[in-house]
Structures are given as structure tokens and as C-alpha cells.
Amino acid sequence: MPQKVICDNCGKVLYDHSDLKSPADIIKKFEGLCPQCGNKLIFDPEKIEIKSL
Ligand SMILES: [Zn+2]
Secondary structure: OOEEEEEEEOEEEEEEEOOOOHHHHHHHOOOOOOOOOOOOOOOOOOOEEEEEE
């Protein structure tokens, strides 16, 4: 099932893939910052949207 991680600040899709990855790993991959707006990524359901499509 596809998984999406979206930056809460600018709406950039940080991760959109069918592999299930832990949000912490995805955040680590971006070194904790959104590459588009520099928003600090925190694994918080209110800050990062994870959707199963
Ligand atoms: Zn952003």
C-alpha cells in the first residue's frame, strides 16, 4: 500500500512509494529538514502527514 509523507509547511511530498518505511527513517534521509522549505521535520502526526492511498 503506497505511503506518503508530506511536509506540513510547504506541502512537498517527501516520500511517495509503495515500500513501507518508518517515518523516522524518512526524516533521517532528509537529515531532518524539508529540502524545499527548510522546515524542520519532526515525527509528529500533527506535523507530518502520512497517508495510505
Ligand atoms: Zn517543506
